[in-house]
Amino acid sequence: MGLNLKRVFLLVGVVSLSLMLAGCWLTPVTVDPNLRAGLFNSSVNKPLGSWIAPDGFMEDNYYFPIARDTSNNLYGLTKNTLGSNTIRIYSKQPGSEWSYSSLTGEFSNPDWMDITVDSSGIVHGSFLNLSGDYGLYYLTNATGTLTTYKIATGTSYATRIAADGSGNLHITATNILDNVLKHYWTLGSVWQNEVVGDGYFATAHAMATGPGNTVHVALLNATDSTLVYSVKSAGLWQSQVVSNNPYNNFFLGIGIAVKSN
Secondary structure, eight states: OOOOOOOEEEEETTTTEEEEEEEOOOOOOOOHHHHHHHHHHHHHGGGGGGOOOOHHHHBBBBBOOOEOOOOOOOEEEEEEEESSSOOOEEEEEEEEEEEEEESSSSSSSSEEEEEOTTSSSSSEEEEEEEEOOEEEEEEOOOTOEEEEEEEEEEEEEEEEEEEETOOOOOEEEEEEETTEEEEEEEEETTOOOOOOOOOOEEEHHHHEEEEEGEEEEEETTTTTEEEEEEETTEEEEEEHHHHHHEEEEOSEEEEEEOOOO
């Protein structure tokens, strides 16, 4: 079965941009190295002179994934690295300053965080605790307070979270016991899991949902150093190799975006 999606965008390590058009991957476009260096070196602290980070963010915290709701409120998830590993959810309404709520607990080394906001304005996050049993955690403010749930163990490298059009949550993370990237999703209130595609060992990956509750994943496969695109539609995974020569380094980012129409 061929892939007939309209447009999917992949950004790898802020190095190259690939575009799927009418089911075919076009030749990757290299991003200007000067622009790439400027984005990398300045991070969220005024990249290209346009962004302003929360006060003290660059001194006190880790990297900062953000999400926006339909009212243009911003939310970010990070950890404080000075003296503690406290998890923080930042929020910012238009015209206001950043504020945050803290989550403390049994997390000795929280890392690889991601965040999304569903259509009801509820914040959802995912992160790994890189110690002990290497747990994968889901975090939400649905009850009015920050609450976490452990949904898996033996995970590392990265985690991504997204909500589909029906309000179901999706999380992806690499299982280091089986060396495969796994997809976790909610069916009702119960977390399910499965292997992504053909069972790739993803050292870096990204995930997004699209029309029809499709799940789209881009990953760097450590087994054969390929950039792979996988999509789950109508309950089935399909995969394509986008490039045989990606910059295969899990410290570099990889992003994916799906055009909604």
